[in-house]
Structures are given as C-alpha cells and as structure tokens.
Amino acid sequence: MKRRTFLTSAFAGTAALALGVSWYSSDPIQVGEDVNYRVLFSVLIPALLDGALPEVASQRKIAIDTTLDSIQASISVLPEEQQVELKELLALLESRLGLLLLTGSMTPLMLRSPIELVDMLEEWRFHYLDMIQTAYLGLRELILASYYSSPAHWGKLGYAKPTFLLNT
Amino acid sequence: MAIIDPITTGLESGWQHIDASTLQQNRHFEADVIIVGTGAGGGTAAEILTDAGLTVIMIEGGALKSSKDFDMEERHAYPNLYQQAAAMKTADKGIGIFQGRAVGGSTTINWTTSIRTPKPTLDFWAAERSVINTSAEEMLPWFEKMEQRLNIKEWQYEPNRNNGVLREGCEKLGWEHTVIKRNVSGCWNTGYCGMGCPVNAKQSMLVTTIPAALNKGATLISRAKVTRLEHKGDKVSGLTAYALTEGLQPTGVELTFSGKHYILSAGAIHTPTILMRSNVPDPHKLLGKTFLHPSLLSGAMFDDQINGHSGAPQSIYSDQFVWHDGATGDLGYKLEVAPIHPVLIASKTIGFGQSHAQLMANFNKLQVVIALIRDGFNEQCAGGQVRLTDHGFALDYPLTEGFWAGARKAFLSMAELQFAAGAKRVLPMNDGLSFLTSWKQAQEVIGSMDLRLLKTIVASAHVMGGCPMGEDTIKAMVDSFGQSHYFDNLSVFDGSMFQTSLGANPQLSIYGLVARNATLLAQRLTPTAI
Numbered sequence: 001m002k003r004r005t006f007l008t009s010a011f012a013g014t015a016a017l018a019l020g021v022s023w024y025s026s027d028p029i030q031v032g033e034d035v036n037y038r039v040l041f042s043v044l045i046p047a048l049l050d051g052a053l054p055e056v057a058s059q060r061k062i063a064i065d066t067t068l069d070s071i072q073a074s075i076s077v078l079p080e081e082q083q084v085e086l087k088e089l090l091a092l093l094e095s096r097l098g099l100l101l102l103t104g105s106m107t108p109l110m111l112r113s114p115i116e117l118v119d120m121l122e123e124w125r126f127h128y129l130d131m132i133q134t135a136y137l138g139l140r141e142l143i144l145a146s147y148y149s150s151p152a153h154w155g156k157l158g159y160a161k162p163t164f165l166l167n168t
Numbered sequence: 169m170a171i172i173d174p175i176t177t178g179l180e181s182g183w184q185h186i187d188a189s190t191l192q193q194n195r196h197f198e199a200d201v202i203i204v205g206t207g208a209g210g211g212t213a214a215e216i217l218t219d220a221g222l223t224v225i226m227i228e229g230g231a232l233k234s235s236k237d238f239d240m241e242e243r244h245a246y247p248n249l250y251q252q253a254a255a256m257k258t259a260d261k262g263i264g265i266f267q268g269r270a271v272g273g274s275t276t277i278n279w280t281t282s283i284r285t286p287k288p289t290l291d292f293w294a295a296e297r298s299v300i301n302t303s304a305e306e307m308l309p310w311f312e313k314m315e316q317r318l319n320i321k322e323w324q325y326e327p328n329r330n331n332g333v334l335r336e337g338c339e340k341l342g343w344e345h346t347v348i349k350r351n352v353s354g355c356w357n358t359g360y361c362g363m364g365c366p367v368n369a370k371q372s373m374l375v376t377t378i379p380a381a382l383n384k385g386a387t388l389i390s391r392a393k394v395t396r397l398e399h400k401g402d403k404v405s406g407l408t409a410y411a412l413t414e415g416l417q418p419t420g421v422e423l424t425f426s427g428k429h430y431i432l433s434a435g436a437i438h439t440p441t442i443l444m445r446s447n448v449p450d451p452h453k454l455l456g457k458t459f460l461h462p463s464l465l466s467g468a469m470f471d472d473q474i475n476g477h478s479g480a481p482q483s484i485y486s487d488q489f490v491w492h493d494g495a496t497g498d499l500g501y502k503l504e505v506a507p508i509h510p511v512l513i514a515s516k517t518i519g520f521g522q523s524h525a526q527l528m529a530n531f532n533k534l535q536v537v538i539a540l541i542r543d544g545f546n547e548q549c550a551g552g553q554v555r556l557t558d559h560g561f562a563l564d565y566p567l568t569e570g571f572w573a574g575a576r577k578a579f580l581s582m583a584e585l586q587f588a589a590g591a592k593r594v595l596p597m598n599d600g601l602s603f604l605t606s607w608k609q610a611q612e613v614i615g616s617m618d619l620r621l622l623k624t625i626v627a628s629a630h631v632m633g634g635c636p637m638g639e640d641t642i643k644a645m646v647d648s649f650g651q652s653h654y655f656d657n658l659s660v661f662d663g664s665m666f667q668t669s670l671g672a673n674p675q676l677s678i679y680g681l682v683a684r685n686a687t688l689l690a691q692r693l694t695p696t697a698i
Contacts, residue, residue, distance in 0.1 A: 051525030070243070077247035077415075078255060081559050118521060125520075125599065126623075133622045134261050141255075141515045144524065148510035149243035157531040159477060159510055161240040162358050 037090045038068050041143070043109045047117040048143045052156070063153065070146035086142070089135050102132060171367050174375050175234035183382040185232060188392040188411035194422045199223040199387065200693065202407055202427040204394045204442065207273020208678035209662030210433030211373025212314070213686040214381035220690035224386040225425060226378070227409055229438070230270035230416075232390040234374065238364030242511040245363035249277045251437075258552065259562040262621045263462055264516070266629040267435060270364075271390055272374030274435070275675060278629070279361050279481040279507065280350040280370055282320040283672040284311045284680065292495040292545060297667040298640035300648045307680055314679035318351040318371040325357060328479025330505045333468070333535045335484045337585030338503075343488035350480065351675070359478045359507055391416070392423055396446040397430060397658070404430045404658045429657045429693055432635070433682075436664040440554050440634035441561045443645075449654045452642050455635060456554030458563060459669035460628035461540040464575050465506065465516055466582035467527070468535045468591035469603065475532050476508030482673075489539075489581055490671050496546050499574030501539040502671060503581065508534055516625055518599045527595075537586060539578035541571065544633065544668030549574065551669075554634060567626065572619045575626075579617075583610040597625040630674050634664040643667075650685040661685055 034040070045064050046053060054060045075083060092098030096106040103120050112120070124136035147153055154160060179185060200222040203210045210226060218224050233248055246254035251267040258265070268274035285307065293299035314320070327335060327347075338345035351371040361370055368375050382388060391412040398406040407430060411421040432439045440456040448455075486503040493500065506512070513534065517527055527534070543549040548570025554563050579596040584607055586594045593603035594610055598617055604610040637660075638644030641653050650665055652658040661682045663674050670677055 048520045049525070050521040052528060073243070074253070077253040079252050079560070081557075082252070082255065121520060130260070130622060137261065137622060140520055144514040144520065145511045148514040148528070149241075151241070154510060156529050157510060159531055161360070 034094075036068075036072050037094070039110060040090055040093055041068055041071055043112075043117065044139060045143055045147070047114060047121060048140060049147055050114070050118070052147065052153075063147075066150050066152055067143070067147045070149050071142060074142055074146045074149070086138060089138065102135065171235050173234050173236045174368060174379055175232065176236060178379050178382055184385070184387040185382070186387070186389045187232065188389055188409075188421065188423060189413050189419060191411050191419070191421045191423070194424075196424045196426070197225055197387070197389070198425070199225040199427050201225070201429045201431060202227065202425045203431045203433055204407065205229075205273060205433035205435060205438070205662060206271050206373060206378055206388070207268060207433060207435060207662065208275050208373060208675050209682045210431070211272065211275065211377040211381075212679050212682040213431055213433060213661050213689075214386055215377035216683065216686040217690050217693075218381040218384040218386045220694050222690065222693055224381060225427070226381070226386060226388045227392050227394055227407075227425070228271050228273075228388065228390045229393040229412070229434070230268070230273075230390065231414070232271040232388070233276070233364065235364070235366055235368050238360070238366045240358075240360040240363050240366055242363060242509055245277065246511070249364055258565040260564070260621060262567050263460060263565055263626045263628050265460065265563075265631060266627070267437070267631050270374075271378060271388065272372045275370075275372035276364055276374045277362055278372075278673075278675060280352055281482045281485070281504070281673040282315070282318070282349045282351050282676040283485075285677040286491070286671045288491050288495045289668065289670050289672075293638070293667045297636065297643050298638035299644075299667060300639055302648055302681070307684070310680040310684040311676060314676065314683050315349070318376060318679065319353040320349050320351045320371075320676065322347050322349050323480055323483040325480070325483075327483040328359070328476070329472075329474045330476035330508065330535050331480070331482065331484040333470070333474070333586065333589040333591075334486065334503060334505050334537060337589035338484075338486050338488070340588040341585065343486050343585070345484055345486045345488075348483050348485055350483070355480065357479050359481055361481050362507060362509070362512075389423070393418075394434065394442055396442060397448075399446065399448065399655060402654065402656050404655050429659065429689070431659045431661050432664075433660075433662040435662055436631040436634045436666075437554055437561065437563065439660055439662055439664040441556065443635065444554070444556050450645065454643070454645050457636070458552040458554055458565070458634050459544040459632040459666065460552065460565060461502075461630040461632075461669050462543060462549070462565070462567070462571065462626045462628055463538045463540045464578050464582070465597040465625055465627065466537045466539075466579060466586060467517065467595040467597065468537070468586035468589075469530055469593040469595075470533050470535055470591055473532050474508070474535045476505070476535060481505075481507035486585075489577070490542055499548050499570060500542045500671065501574060501578045501581070502542070503585065504538050504540065506536045506538050508536060516597065516627060518595075518597055518601070518625065523602075535586065535591065537582040538627075539575075539582055540630070541574050541578065542669055542671040543571075551633060567621055572624075575619055575624065576614060576617075579614045580611065583607065583614060599623045599625075630663075630669070632663045632666040632669050632674055635660045636667045637665040638667060649688055650682070651689075659685065659689060
C-alpha cells in the first residue's frame, strides 16, 4: 500500500523514476547515526532564527541546544503521518541527490554559508511547487514554534506567565 | 494562591473513571447510554441523561487533565489538550486547525466566546435544508437554559487592549460591535483560556456537566479511541474502541461497549469518521462535509503596549460584515481578535530571520484581528470533505476563488479597522508582504496582492458539519433532533449536526441544540415518560 508521504508528490516521484535511483543509498556522506537530525537542525536554526538567537557565543549555543531538544519533543508528539513526512524531508536534506533536487546544489547544508542558507530558504518560501513551499513552511513552523515554546526564550518578548498560582 | 482542583477532589470521592492506558486486558462495558466524546455535545448530554436516571458511559479519546496540569505553557497545552498537538492541517496544508482533545473536548481549551446561533443561519437551515423546530424562537429557552447552567454572561470588565482596538476601530468607523458573553465564573482575567483554565473559572464541560454526571454515577473512560460501531438492520449493536498510551498510541487493548442507545459526540471530524469506518448507509454521500470558518489574520503595531496575552482573550466582536449580503450572498466574515502567545504568534505570522525576530521583539505592541469566513452557504466557499486514510483521516478543503475574494475584503476591513484605531503599521498575514504604513497604502497593496494556498495564512478553530441534521434524507443523516435516519438507537449530538458553518463561535449552539435534543431523548428512554 502506498504511503501518503512527502515523497509521493508527483514531482519527487517523477524525479526519482527518471533518475532511477534510491534516495537513501546514493549518498556517501549521509549522517547515519544522527537519528534526530540534530546536525541538520543546528545548521537551519541560526538561519531561521537570525536576530532572535543571543549574540554571545556561549548563550547562543545554549539557546540552540534548548531548541534542538524542543524540536525533538515537538516531533515526538506529531501524528505518525506527519512524522513520516518530516523525516523523509530531513533525509532528503541529508542526501546529496535530495539536496540537488531541492536546492539545485549537492553541497551539504553544513558547508554552506549563512547567506547561502537564507537564499535557499527564501527560494523555497516563494517556490512555484507546493511541495517545496510546504517543506519551507514545515521547517519554519517546527523550528520557530520549538524555539518560542521555551520560557528561556521569552526574555526579548517581555512575555512571562503569571506567577500567582502555587501549582505552576 | 492554591487552586482547588475539582477533578482531583471528585476522583478522591469515588468517581467512576477509567484511564484506558492502564488497562492490561480487553474489557466490555454496558450502560443505558454510551456517549462517544466529552466536548460541548457529549458533556451536555451526559448531565441531562444521568439526571433522568439513565446509566451513562462517556468515552473520550484524550486524557483527563485538570487545573493542576494547566501550567499556562503552550509547549505542554498543545500536545496534552489539542488534536495532533495543535499541528492539525487540511490535506494540502492550506489550513491549520485547532481542535481540543481531552476530557471536556474543545470546551477545555476554547476562548469562552458564547454566541447563540445567528437567526439567518437557523432560517437558512429551515428554508433550504429541511430543519424543523429549530427557529430562533424555539431555541431561545434552550439557549437560556445553558446560559444559566454555564454562567454565560456579558463580560463586565474593560476589554483588554487587544479587544479594545477592535472596539475602538469599530467606533471610529461606525461599525457594529458587541460585547461578548463568556462562560466564566470568578474569572481572573489572565488570558490563558486556550491552555486550559488554571483557576477553573471557565465553565467548560470539564468542570460543570461532566463532574455533575460523574457525581450521579456516570462512568468516564479516557484515552480510549472509538473506531467503529457495529450495526445490524436498523440497530446499532455495539461500539469498539482501543486503549491509548499516555502518548496516545494504541496499547493493543480493545474495549467494547453495548447500550440501549448510542450517542456520537466526537466532534465534526471524528463523528463522521467513525460512521464512515463503520460503513453505515450514506446513500446521498453526506458524511464528512465539513465547514471551518477559515480565518485570516492581520497584525498591527501600536506605539503603546497591547499585551495581547493578558486578559480575557475575546471580549468584543463585530458582525458588520457577516450578513451584509444575506445568508446566501457574498461571503461574509466575523471580526474578532486572537490572544497573543509566543508559539501561536511565531507560527501564524510570516517570514523568518531578522524580519520575524523584529516582529517578535515588538511582541507586546502587536495586536491581531482575525476574520472568520462564513462557509457552507453557497458555492463561493462550499466547505471541505473528510475522507478515510490508511492511518486515520484527511480533510480536503479547497480554497476557492470565491474564498480568496472574500479573504481580500476581510484583509481590507481588518487593516482599515486597525489604522482607524491608531495602528502605526499593519501586516496582513500573507507571505511576501512587509508592514504597511497607511490605510492608503494598505488599500493599494491588499487590493492587488497575490492570495493563494500556502502563501496566505489560514487557520480554523471551529470544525463544523459532517453529519447534517434535517428531515429530508437527501439532505440529512440525522433528523432535526439528532436522531439517526438509519438507526433507531443512534443519535449525533455535536457540531457535526450543523448544515453549514454558523457565522458565530459554535459552543453555545452545540450546548443549546444538544440540551434540547438530549432532553427529548431522555424522555424517550425513561419509562416515566410513557
């Protein structure tokens, strides 16, 4: 039975057929052990949260680590179908061929400059293919929501929950 | 100050509650009435039926959470209390949907806005959809009954600044506006209704009808997802559910239920989904036709503090544009505001990086108006369709040209209102736009901007329809009192009964209709009524 996933959109399906390849076996530098895609997210977080993350390096690292944990927590509560879609997208972004299709370049994301990453996201944001726009929106929502879900990141917002209750 | 948690107290007093995640083996349960779902419909029905002396079992897919769990943090509230951790979307990802999943259903997490079903909606159902005995006059005593039961009263305090902007804009422009009635008692005016009321002021089903039913001996089974009903001829013979873990995954334990009567109150997505999965007769393909009040958002920056997270989330609305062209005319929209909390705002705004960071840095000066489009009354925006998938369901909801035309007008109205109320800059949540600095500029930009799927942020907090009511079986699955046209012992008591969207926030419509319908059902099921 065919799964309804990110990959089954006409675009990706056709491309895979045309190239006659498996997405997962062709990439020699796939980060196999990084089951939670922390390396990948740690590259995307500074691009999506530019201006929000602390400037001081040590604080910045803590904020990114907290966000990575929040992302993991966010993914774990998504319905199975959404988790599958997301993980297929993340696998694509770790695969050279996937990167070529999604970004027009095989250069791994972690080797790209901040400006290149922002350009990539901007291109996805206004892409004519719904699938790629969906990828942008999915990553955007996941990363921004995960960052701002943490009380540690509310300082710049001037937001704090009331403290009058003993049970919180 | 410590808050007394009525759920903890009730459980200690011996309420019959089974958390299905703790069950180790399959179980069978019996009662006079089996109710699936504990939201506005199921909760209201449970109290009325137990009051009539019937034995009742309430089955809820979500968990039993209460004020001790409501810590006013989105990161806990969304996964614990919302369907799909508040990340539910239509199949093409065009609309984000907020719907409750917990004991109390969406009443546990709604913003307390309580509005009687608008007369044009009831008139349309009577004239076009064969709904009888449900006119505004006939419904009045039932709305009054539930308003009294849930302490639904006009909000007596000054609106927070977020709502104050809506009122001020309407006053400046001469637009209709109304103070909202809320189902609260002793409200602390803190603004966290959407994360579960931490002080039990919100008169949700969780703290009113469900405790009342449990006090009278009803049984509540939480974390049990009903998958199908068994039926033979014109009778439902049983229900099947599976137990869920704390993470709401199946445990492998199966629960079965039998009763004299069955009520589906699982909400406007899950009620039709259960019926579809059970292969019930649906000769006119009516199941799953869904309405959402698809809503647009407009942000505005003010010089002064808005603090939109603080205070009653909704206390003012404007119906200036809902019925301006009649029920079947051009799409109308209701203007309200949305509370401003970090995750909600971070995700329902546009852009990323520096521009988004700047928006968030001005968090407390941000004001947000929402426009809820009245869908389902004509082909301009006919609604969506739920379908089954391998893992569950999907909701197809095409955003039509007619919808986008209505959306453009709504964006214009929201910007006009925000500038009239003193906004310095306005940002329609349509990707690619920057802040607009004047009403003149807004008219030009909004008038010509590209609105489309994924680019324009569309959200819904009101899922309606899917198992419509009426007397004509070509137009309705259940009669005007929620009784199935196909099964003698099955009723549908929730927002899925609606023939269209309402043009108003739905909770009071569900309370009123279900109070009437459950009272009639109780008379039918109890021997004293004979």
